Amino acid sequence: MTDQTSQASDDLAPDSRAPEAQANGFATVREARRNELAEDYVELIADLIHQYGEARPVDIAERFGVRAPTVTKTLNRLAREGLITREKYRSVFLTEAGRTLAQECRRRHEIVLRFLIRLGLDPETAERDAEGIEHHVSEQTLALFESYANRP
Amino acid sequence: MTDQTSQASDDLAPDSRAPEAQANGFATVREARRNELAEDYVELIADLIHQYGEARPVDIAERFGVRAPTVTKTLNRLAREGLITREKYRSVFLTEAGRTLAQECRRRHEIVLRFLIRLGLDPETAERDAEGIEHHVSEQTLALFESYANRP
């Protein structure tokens, strides 16, 4: 196995980083992926509480488009991780940690969304894309998105 | 449970879409999440083949930062899904479908990366963010990213 990187003028420029640097990048992405669902949950729970005063599993399931038992199981995990409190057969509420995380997610979501719309995307697509992108933007990127969105 | 949406002038504007529209958005994101890993694999495999003429599991493992058995298992799935071909104890190669997917991923990766750098992000962070974002950009967004990156 010989390295062809240094000789051929790579037209398409594959990743040129050292393997370890690349591995660090993927580690970051894996980490982000592990938190995505929890972030979507707390953000939605905060929204529901804001709109209706409470977050019921049935509403969470409807908005995510998943079945009730899936919600039950995920909520149990979030409780175990200290993001929500719950009693059997009752609505769920955010802990202090949950509220903090929800606020961060909400902020990221808003910034990404406003940025995409400002770029020229239609609101529907912007919402879809923002829902996925929001979990993968660094603070640096967020800052750039924000100033672009706020520009005169 | 009463809807407070119509009365209060919501300072933070929670998601105002109908539950079903929101569910569709999350379905799109779930779908994207299901494909992320396969996309990262075929893209990396294409890179390795381009650089070294072959893609060995040991190199894949090193660059992803995971253990060898994890790679074996994932490669088996990719083979089952018709994206790669493999023989036991040998390097892996892309099928036609795999090459096509790799090319699409590579294109998205490049566009997102160039866009972020053009926005003002440092290359390190741009790579990290692009690695996650690339799986969640619609064609519309991609088009906007591209014209921003190509602008004079």
Add this chain to the structure above:
DNA sequence: CCCGATTCTTAGCTAAGGCTAACTTATACA
């Protein structure tokens, strides 16, 4: 106040994606 409908949970299944330990195969070099 009670009974049917709704909501929520439990049990149990599948698949993905990570790991370690142990085994098998391939490679390389003395």
Add this chain to the structure above:
DNA sequence: TGTATAAGTTAGCCTTAGCTAAGAATCGGG
């Protein structure tokens, strides 16, 4: 050419995230 090392696989573990079927709790209208 034989064998030690490197590479790859297998087996088996765990957790997450989805599902259905079935049971338990709650709620509301008569």
